[in-house]
Each structure stands twice: as C-alpha cells, then as structure tokens.
Amino acid sequence: MVPILKDCSIRIPSGQLWMLLGPNGCGKSTLLKILAGLLTPTNGALYVRRPKSYVFQNPDHQTNELRFPANGFCLGVLMMEMLCGSRFLKETNLSLQIPEASLTMQVVMPTVEADVAFGLGRLNLTNSEVRSRVSKALEAVGMSEYLQRPVQTLSGGQKQRVAIAGALAEACKVLLLDELTTFLDESDQIGVIKAVQNLLDISGEVTALWVTHRLEELEYADGAVYMEDGRVIMHGDAASINKFIKAKQSSYIDRINS
C-alpha cells in the first residue's frame, strides 16, 4: 500500500484566494477532490464550508454534459472518470465506488443564462430570484453582456467564467478550481483569475483554492500551498512560496548543467 497523501495540513482563511502548486503527480488534484468530497481519505480531519463547488480544468466538461442539478459537480467528476474508463477506482489508500447506473444522457444548455441558472432548479426559487442571481453572478465574472449567447460560441476563458458564475449563483462558499487556465491564452488566463478575485471581493465570504502550475499566477493569490510527493512542504504567503519554488527550480537547473 502506497499512500498518495501524507502530512497534508493546511488552513485557508475565509474570503481568500489561495493557490496550490507542486510537481506533476504530487497529489494536488487528489487533495482538491478530497476537499470537494469526491474522495474519502482513510485518515485525517477535514472541514470545508458549504455549499462548495468544483470547477473543471476543461470548461467543456462543466458546461455541456457534466453539470447536473442534484449534485452537479460530483456527478460530473464521476462521469468523467467513467468516460475515462476507470469505473471502479481502487487506490492504495483511497477508494471510490462509482454506482452501476450508467448516466449517458447529454444535457445541452443553449444559452449562458440557462447554463448559469441550471443548478438553481433544485432550490425552489421564483423566476425573478433566479434571474437576479444569474445576473449578479454573470456581473461578478464580467460576462453580463453574454446572457443570451449560446455557450458553444464562447472562448475557453469565457466558458470558464460562465462555469464559475454557475457556482456563484448557487451561493457557494468554497470554490475548488482545478488548473482552470491550462488551456487558455494569456489574456483569458488573466481574465479568469481576475473574475475569481472580483467575486471574492464582492462576496467577501467566498474562499477559493486554485490548483496551478503557473508561477506567475501567484501574484494574484493571498496565500499558497506547495506540495511534493504527497506532502505539504510549505504554505503561507504567496511571495515566499514563489521565491521558494524559484530557488528550487534554479538549483535543479544548476545540477543539470553541472
């Protein structure tokens, strides 16, 4: 048995944007899925405010097929794992049983407005409450003018912002964001980070944890966590983590060149 995570102790203050960094395979996504409630750790204690939302790396997984009203993001991840062919994931210290029922329907959301409103169906709101929540959420991510646009016509960064607005409309308190900017160009990348920053500023009580490989994104963070080999090596203010990672990188380059 090889544990994936060990010695992972972090605390993210409410209302802040923190980033989670580390080399490939160090356990960032696993930790994020545990925080989202998608995986259950064999040991340890966990406290995450609710409602919480998990936003995917690939916006097409979020906005078209994989958001369902009952427990949208959970089903989304389960379906993604199924689509990837690992219906029963058995990990050394983590296991996840995916139900037998195969969910193959495709939900097509025609407009940005309908997409953002989708998760509100279960909340028993009036039409005007739904409209108001959708419009506030889209405003927070700078997408108000796209209300009637078909989602398929949006750019990757715009789709990410719509996915974040969906979480926001559901009044989430915790946003778990998995490498959102991987497929985005520089201007979309900055647009998405700023949208998250803006909604944290507006709400004052949404907390976000953002997984990334891009060091330059640290400048937007209130704090950061650096992991290696399943462990949290350092956490604290973003500038110190940035310095720490850069020093590691340059000593690695020195070793290669010597």
Ligand SMILES: Nc1ncnc2c1ncn2[C@@H]1O[C@H](COP(=O)(O)OP(=O)(O)OP(=O)(O)O)[C@@H](O)[C@H]1O
């Ligand atoms: N479903 C799975 N089945 C088996 N092993 C897994 C599974 N998911 C993750 N792992 C293993 O757990 C470890 C941590 O993976 P994880 O995806 O959390 O890393 P990561 O830091 O997010 O990596 P990356 O930066 O490449 O996305 C890796 O060794 C990975 O191979």
